[in-house]
Amino acid sequence: MKRRVFSGARPTGRQHLGNYLGAIQNYVALQDEYQCIYCIVDIHALTSLEDTSQLQENIHEMVLDWLAAGLDPKKSILFVQSHVPEVMELHTLLGMTTPLGWLLRVPTFKEKVKLQPHNVNYGLVGYPVLMTADIVLYKAEVVPVGEDQLPHLELAREIVRRFNNIFGDTFPEPQAKLTPFPMVLGLDGKEKMSKQLDNHIELALSPEETLERVMTAVTDPARRYRHDPGHPEVCNIYRLQQYFNEFKSGGIAEQCRRAQIGCVECKELLADAINTMLQPFRQRRAAIAAEPQYVTDVLADGARRARLIARRTLKEVKQRMGLI
Ligand code: ADP
DSSP: OOOEEEEEEOOOSSOBHHHIIIIIHHHHHTTTTSEEEEEEOHHHHTTTOSOOTTHHHHHHHHHHHHHHHTOOTTTSEEEEGGGSTHHHHHHHHHHTTSOHHHHHTOHHHHHHHHHOGGGOOHHHHHHHHHHHHHHHTTTOSEEEOOGGGHHHHHHHHHHHHHHHHHHOSOSOOOEEEOOSOOOOBOTTSSSBOOTTTTOOOBTTSOHHHHHHHHHTOOOOTTOOSTTSOOOGGGOHHHHHHHHHTTTTHHHHHHHHHTTOSOHHHHHHHHHHHHHHHHHHHHHHHHHHHTOHHHHHHHHHHHHHHHHHHHHHHHHHHHHHTTOO
């Protein structure tokens, strides 16, 4: 039997370059070697979402991006977290062996408390336990994620170790799998690219919109005038050039250092390269979007297949915990 891969992402709608370079790229690459299970974690989204009116639309847009990027529902299981309710049962059971102190110390929990002081709900504290349940329900061994998720995954491993120590070896300890671009910075050049921070470039933008977004990016702050020599090593646009303009990037860096190319031209080159690379993706996306029923069918089939595995694991867990 193939080893299993699991990854989940919140239903944030259209995916951005950070999601793609940090995670989706690996989702696609792992499909032949592993049995891959990819989940849109809608319950996780509820920990911060008070207005849920966009949720279904966001799920749909996200699946369009995943499919267009190359996820193949014949090879991989694609489903929505709440469609396999066994995960909530496992979450409760894992909660019985996870010390509260571990959860209260999680840096992202403390950040969320600051970000949404009016909505410090119980689900926020349990987030890492639900994330662990997501992964171990499928006994996944490999978890493709961006660098920002590493602390959560480390905690998931601790939760697994503790459960296994108490009730015997039940779950494999999941390992993170990073891409060569595990942390994509946003257009501000400081924070991680994220929809919430509005510093992102969506994959599904038109070429004109892509150029417009790239033009707003912060470059080398020391380069104030066209004739100032630049420092590509501190420039986020240059980091993206290294990926999208792999073969030209050495030359671009040299020209930047000698002030032979300005930031505007450099950004135009980048936008062109992004648009060229994403053209087939955008065509596939438009074709899939023309058949909305297809996405519904993919998710229904994914949930059915995921549930078969989930039920087996949950039965084993209950036996080990003395519940049956
Ligand atoms: P967002 O940060 O846009 O809300 P999620 O937190 O749902 O997206 O992340 C989905 C996946 O994409 C995760 O594996 C995450 O690590 C990865 N990811 C998100 N943003 C970035 C980024 N800027 N660079 C690299 N990976 C990222």
